[in-house]
Amino acid sequence: MIEMFLGCAALLLITVMVALLRVVWGPTRADRMMVAQLFGTVAVSVLLLLSVALEDHALVDVALVFAVLAAVTTIAFVRRAWW
Numbered sequence: 103m104i105e106m107f108l109g110c111a112a113l114l115l116i117t118v119m120v121a122l123l124r125v126v127w128g129p130t131r132a133d134r135m136m137v138a139q140l141f142g143t144v145a146v147s148v149l150l151l152l153s154v155a156l157e158d159h160a161l162v163d164v165a166l167v168f169a170v171l172a173a174v175t176t177i178a179f180v181r182r183a184w185w
Contacts, residue, residue, distance in 0.1 A: 107155035111148045118144050135179045142172025 117140075124137045146165045153161035 104155045107151045111151040111155070114144045114148050114151075131179075131183065135176070138179075139172060139176060142168055142175070146172070 121137050121140050125134055145168045149161045149165035149168065153159060153165070
């Protein structure tokens with residue numbers, strides 16, 4: 103079961119590497135912001151998978167911090183872009 107969690111985490115990290123291309127070629131700032139949201143979501147997912155696989159409960163706290171930071175970043179972007 104641990105191998106499955108680690109495999110899923112590796113697959114998510116590969117997704118992030120592909121998303122880096124969108125950062126380079128994204129025509130607008132909104133596209134780049136969506137990639138930043140993807141990074142935050144993937145970071146939370148990978149940390150939660152690693153927490154279960156490694157049985158390290160401190161990673162859950164780090165994942166929660168990343169989730170809050172991703173939400174705050176999105177709110178700051180929207181406020182700056184449209185107000």
